[in-house]
Amino acid sequence: MKRISVLSISLIILLVVIFVLVRPKQEIVSVSLASETTQITYTDTESIQIFEDAIKSVKKVRGAVDVGPPTYRMTVTYADSEVVEFSLYMDFKNKNGFLIKNSNSETMLDLKDQNSEELADLLSEKRENR
Template sequence: MRKISIISISLLLLVLTYILVRPQPEIISVSLISETAETTYIDNDSIRIFSDAIRTVKKVRGAVDVGPPTYRMNVTYADSEVVKFSLYLDFKSKSGFLINHSNSEKMVKLKESSSKELTDLLSKD
């Protein structure tokens, strides 16, 4: 019985370690489409800002029903996968939300620092 417990705990720790340290897919470009323009970001600083924003989101409870996004966002990963998001930004309060098109009923909130970095980056353009 003790041997089974040790093996179970070891497996659990192994799985948790893998989840925490597994490499995240690398983003190679982000395209933003608004009502008036389309911009593609490929520079390292911009990619880092978008990557951090996507990686550090917080879940929002319940289903959502919102208007048109500030931007439609296409994120291209190194393995050629393209993930589509709706990006909602408030440039005055520097807050934002994302909706992944593959799960369009769930909204995630951008971390405050990520929202600020994104609004600062997009205000330059």
């Protein structure tokens, strides 16, 4: 009996690992940003890659978050039509920022320095061209 339960648990773990490894990668197809004065949508490969890298490399910050209004409301649309909404907080002077996923508004997601700089540079281009 013990052997059967160990075998069952091993099989379940194996199936979960296979599912995680085989699961298709979510591909971003567009990112829309909205502020009080601006509405921007990115669909080009280079910009999408900057957002994708930034989202994938965030670090969760421990503790609850209480912040003011975001720099941008960000809507990320994936190829499978999934839509995820974030609040993006960006300090353009210091080129650092963080995200808060709207579905988990008490967790701050800190952007890595390199990703934050790339994102600030990308967004600054649009801010200067307004």
